Amino acid sequence: MKVTLKIWRQKNPGDRGRFVSYPVEVVNGEMSMLECLDVLNEQLIEKGEEPVAFEHDCREGICGSCGFMINGVAHGPMPATTVCQLTMRHFKDGEELVLEPWRSRAFPFVKDLVVDRRAFDRIIQSGGYVSVSTGNAPDGNAIPVGKEIADAAMDAAACIGCGACVAACPNGSAALFTGAKIAHLGVLPQGKPEEDRRAVRMVAQMNVEGFGSCTNIGECTGVCPKEIQLDVIAKMNRDYLCGAWRERKQTVTAIAPVTSWEMEK
Amino acid sequence: MAIKLDAHIPAGPIDQAWDNVRFEMKLVNPANKRRHHLIVVGSGLAGASASATLGELGYSVKCFCFQDSPRRAHSIAAQGGINAAKNYQNDGDSIYRLFYDTVKGGDFRAREANVYRLAQNSVHIIDQCVAQGVPFAREYGGSLENRSFGGAQVSRTFYARGQTGQQLLLGAYQALERQIDAGQVAMYPRSEMLDLVVIDGQARGIVTRNLITGKLGVHLADAVILATGGYGNVYYLSTNAKGSNATAIWRAHRRGALFANPCFTQIHPTCIPVSGDYQSKLTLMSESLRNDGRIWVPKQKGDKRRPDQVPEGERDYYLERKYPAFGNLVPRDVASRNAKAVCDEGRGVGETGLGVYLDFAEAIGRLGVETIRERYGNLFDMYQRITDEDPYKVPMRIYPAIHYTMGGLWVDYNLQSTIPGLFVLGEANFSDHGANRLGASALMQGLSDGYFIIPYTVGNYLATAKPKPVKPDNPAAQEALAATQQGIAKLLAIQGRRTVDSFHRELGKIVWDDCGMSRNAKGLQEAIGKIRALREEYWQNVTVPGSGDDLNQSLEKAARVADFFELGELMCLDALERSESCGGHFREEYQTPDGEAQRDDEHFSYVAAWGYTGPGNTPDLTKEPLEFAYVHPSQRSYK
Numbered sequence: 076m077k078v079t080l081k082i083w084r085q086k087n088p089g090d091r092g093r094f095v096s097y098p099v100e101v102v103n104g105e106m107s108m109l110e111c112l113d114v115l116n117e118q119l120i121e122k123g124e125e126p127v128a129f130e131h132d133c134r135e136g137i138c139g140s141c142g143f144m145i146n147g148v149a150h151g152p153m154p155a156t157t158v159c160q161l162t163m164r165h166f167k168d169g170e171e172l173v174l175e176p177w178r179s180r181a182f183p184f185v186k187d188l189v190v191d192r193r194a195f196d197r198i199i200q201s202g203g204y205v206s207v208s209t210g211n212a213p214d215g216n217a218i219p220v221g222k223e224i225a226d227a228a229m230d231a232a233a234c235i236g237c238g239a240c241v242a243a244c245p246n247g248s249a250a251l252f253t254g255a256k257i258a259h260l261g262v263l264p265q266g267k268p269e270e271d272r273r274a275v276r277m278v279a280q281m282n283v284e285g286f287g288s289c290t291n292i293g294e295c296t297g298v299c300p301k302e303i304q305l306d307v308i309a310k311m312n313r314d315y316l317c318g319a320w321r322e323r324k325q326t327v328t329a330i331a332p333v334t335s336w337e338m339e340k
Numbered sequence: 341m342a343i344k345l346d347a348h349i350p351a352g353p354i355d356q357a358w359d360n361v362r363f364e365m366k367l368v369n370p371a372n373k374r375r376h377h378l379i380v381v382g383s384g385l386a387g388a389s390a391s392a393t394l395g396e397l398g399y400s401v402k403c404f405c406f407q408d409s410p411r412r413a414h415s416i417a418a419q420g421g422i423n424a425a426k427n428y429q430n431d432g433d434s435i436y437r438l439f440y441d442t443v444k445g446g447d448f449r450a451r452e453a454n455v456y457r458l459a460q461n462s463v464h465i466i467d468q469c470v471a472q473g474v475p476f477a478r479e480y481g482g483s484l485e486n487r488s489f490g491g492a493q494v495s496r497t498f499y500a501r502g503q504t505g506q507q508l509l510l511g512a513y514q515a516l517e518r519q520i521d522a523g524q525v526a527m528y529p530r531s532e533m534l535d536l537v538v539i540d541g542q543a544r545g546i547v548t549r550n551l552i553t554g555k556l557g558v559h560l561a562d563a564v565i566l567a568t569g570g571y572g573n574v575y576y577l578s579t580n581a582k583g584s585n586a587t588a589i590w591r592a593h594r595r596g597a598l599f600a601n602p603c604f605t606q607i608h609p610t611c612i613p614v615s616g617d618y619q620s621k622l623t624l625m626s627e628s629l630r631n632d633g634r635i636w637v638p639k640q641k642g643d644k645r646r647p648d649q650v651p652e653g654e655r656d657y658y659l660e661r662k663y664p665a666f667g668n669l670v671p672r673d674v675a676s677r678n679a680k681a682v683c684d685e686g687r688g689v690g691e692t693g694l695g696v697y698l699d700f701a702e703a704i705g706r707l708g709v710e711t712i713r714e715r716y717g718n719l720f721d722m723y724q725r726i727t728d729e730d731p732y733k734v735p736m737r738i739y740p741a742i743h744y745t746m747g748g749l750w751v752d753y754n755l756q757s758t759i760p761g762l763f764v765l766g767e768a769n770f771s772d773h774g775a776n777r778l779g780a781s782a783l784m785q786g787l788s789d790g791y792f793i794i795p796y797t798v799g800n801y802l803a804t805a806k807p808k809p810v811k812p813d814n815p816a817a818q819e820a821l822a823a824t825q826q827g828i829a830k831l832l833a834i835q836g837r838r839t840v841d842s843f844h845r846e847l848g849k850i851v852w853d854d855c856g857m858s859r860n861a862k863g864l865q866e867a868i869g870k871i872r873a874l875r876e877e878y879w880q881n882v883t884v885p886g887s888g889d890d891l892n893q894s895l896e897k898a899a900r901v902a903d904f905f906e907l908g909e910l911m912c913l914d915a916l917e918r919s920e921s922c923g924g925h926f927r928e929e930y931q932t933p934d935g936e937a938q939r940d941d942e943h944f945s946y947v948a949a950w951g952y953t954g955p956g957n958t959p960d961l962t963k964e965p966l967e968f969a970y971v972h973p974s975q976r977s978y979k
Binding site: 086106109110113114120121124126128130131132133134135139160162164186191192193195196200204205207209210212213220221222224225229232235260263265266330337 | 396468481503510514517520531552617841
């Protein structure tokens with residue numbers, strides 16, 4: 076079967092981007108979307124053209140590197156599936172697939188289908204951890220954690236940080252991502268002491284990065300490859316509200332967003 | 341020019357060795373720690389845990405990774421679990437038993453003292469990870485749950501669904517991000533190490549390329565720590581991430597660090613078979629499937645019938661037949677070799693003939709679909725997503741794939757390589773798994789090295805070696821920078837006719853065919869010749885489009901594949917030199933009458949450490965003899 080890949084090509088943020096259509100022969104339905112791009116890239120290189128830049132690493136749906144829009148849907152049409160695990164049998168012969176990078180003010184453009192998602196790292200930096208240095212830990216069984224609580228923490232912790240939630244949201248909100256970490260750590264006894272501070276700081280950072288506000292539309296959970304549920308956002312809002320009151324005397328200083336890749340002085 | 345290796349193995353009883361060593365170590369005054377700059381390359385379990393812990397101690401740390409975020413490192417893909425000798429299940433586990441199992445599982449090619457320390461640290465790792473909020477599986481009463489794994493006779497594996505690696509890495513990543521926020525660690529994502537800077541015989545820095553801007557830079561420090569993972573991608577098709585590469589350790593090797601046991605690679609028996617030439621990687625299905633699945637092929641060669649049309653009497657459950665005691669649960673190396681053997685006989689299944697059935701029909705009949713769904717639901721879904729076959733109805737097809745590399749840079753007991761000031765952690769070193777790694781032990785080693793060993797040993801190094809201040813204009817640093825620049829220019833200038841991937845695929849096939857699941861002298865000699873010829877063609881005929889001044893994924897690959905050529909040749913040479921079979925290294929000439937691996941302890945009970953002597957030259961071999969004072973070498977038997 077054949078498909079046409081209509082891909083956003085843009086050399087760098089200064090370049091004027093454009094869509095370019097490429098016909099690609101799909102040799103078998105087990106081929107993944109990314110393998111389809113591999114085949115196209117091999118052909119482009121042989122013709123002396125620059126291949127399409129796209130992010131990928133583990134190719135088993137867990138590292139969170141890959142992701143782009145396919146016909147307007149983050150990670151394409153299959154639920155709970157990243158583009159690296161999306162097999163071509165789900166498309167029809169002759170179909171045209173439009174591939175675009177994630178679009179969000181907080182994810183600056185890099186090249187073709189690649190964007191800069193360092194804003195997510197800074198949100199974690201601002202409070203997405205338990206402050207326990209190596210060597211301070213009590214015995215693993217010293218604090219019992221009920222199975223339901225451990226399961227709820229795991230459901231939220233499954234987030235792979237791919238950015239599909241932001242790309243799918245009409246507001247470009249990072250509430251699902253931020254809420255997932257607040258919920259993961261906030262339900263566990265280990266995360267309780269910093270519950271207020273964590274929510275206040277992470278939400279402040281999320282806002283400084285330029286992500287939009289959450290208006291409970293729910294596109295994010297619909298495209299999430301790990302099916303993170305909307306209740307993590309409710310947890311975030313609750314913790315933020317309580318925390319903002321209890322921490323009202325504290326000043327929060329957000330981390331300055333960096334967009335340059337020049338890290339040497 | 342063979343040098344004498346001193347592994348600095350502590351004297352005295354093994355259970356007190358690490359305590360004694362730690363007591364004898366020199367310390368760095370807390371107020372002086374911030375004046376010491378350290379470089380950590382890699383942000384997986386070993387690199388992230390080391391960076392976070394060194395930052396907590398007060399050192400000034402720079403951490404580098406080639407991905408866009410430290411959270412992407414390939415540790416994230418580990419599924420099954422992490423071992424620890426907690427004995428929470430009261431089933432007879434102990435530090436000594438974990439130590440014993442690991443030495444034996446490694447087929448007596450690992451260092452006893454290192455493995456004992458690993459088993460000791462295992463219990464602290466679980467405590468640390470729980471405190472960080474890693475959501476391990478729990479019992480209803482709130483205590484930690486365990487399962488058995490990898491043929492061990494005790495339940496010592498801790499897990500977080502099928503995503504243990506992800507959760508442990510996120511724990512270490514969050515600890516690292518906390519130190520970045522505290523200003524203790526500076527993070528350099530999308531930065532690839534391309535050379536090691538050695539000044540006056542000490543590792544003092546690295547040359548990096550910013551993968552977005554293409555800019556090269558020199559970073560200097562008092563010590564360099566490599567935690568860059570394994571080299572399974574030499575084989576092109578592997579279960580590793582596409583970006584996983586050997587460039588950091590190989591460039592360090594070229595600067596003088598010895599490379600140990602390169603031929604010790606692990607082939608995992610349960611992966612989804614290759615389906616076509618376009619294939620980019622192989623997907624692992626957890627080993628736990630062998631608990632309930634039965635492995636078989638048709639008795640007849642070339643039997644093309646559907647599996648449900650092959651009557652029971654015409655099926656060969658070859659593992660159950662050959663190994664009645666362990667059956668389908670034999671260790672990874674044995675299961676993989678036997679799958680290859682039946683496929684070589686022409687009895688393999690699937691379109692390519694490179695596959696065997698893993699059949700759950702009997703288990704579903706005995707336990708019901710629901711129980712099987714509870715145990716393996718997510719794995720069955722993953723299989724169906726890729727192959728479009730329903731494993732509840734049709735047997736899975738599986739085939740072995742390269743999964744882990746036990747070899748790596750040689751390190752002493754302190755994890756220091758043969759270059760003073762260069763430390764190597766995790767899969768990148770060779771130290772703890774001998775010739776075969778047991779399941780759920782890789783995560784344990786990465787975190788043991790990063791959280792609990794390097795923070796002590798690097799401090800001792802700084803306090804005793806007292807590295808002098810150096811400046812970026814140092815001639816050695818400038819030489820390394822210029823050499824890196826030339827290397828990139830050379831790759832871009834070739835402008836040949838073949839893509840990097842086409843070379844990589846061909847290299848991978850040579851190494852897989854002749855230095856994969858089974859090896860022989862003739863095949864290895866031929867492979868070395870073929871690799872050399874292909875490498876020569878590479879430097880004449882590869883094409884790398886684009887320039888060196890921006891994001892150029894072809895250029896990144898081209899440099900990595902250039903190193904895989906040299907490493908692939910060394911793997912074959914090491915496999916040729918080791919005229920015995922042990923663990924994952926199976927030489928067809930050395931097998932017992934019933935076809936099992938035949939070790940030769942009299943001649944090969946050593947670590948083979950290779951020194952680089954220049955491109956195309958024969959490397960120098962130095963041997964570190966192995967001594968076994970506690971676990972006495974015996975023939976592994978699973979009959």
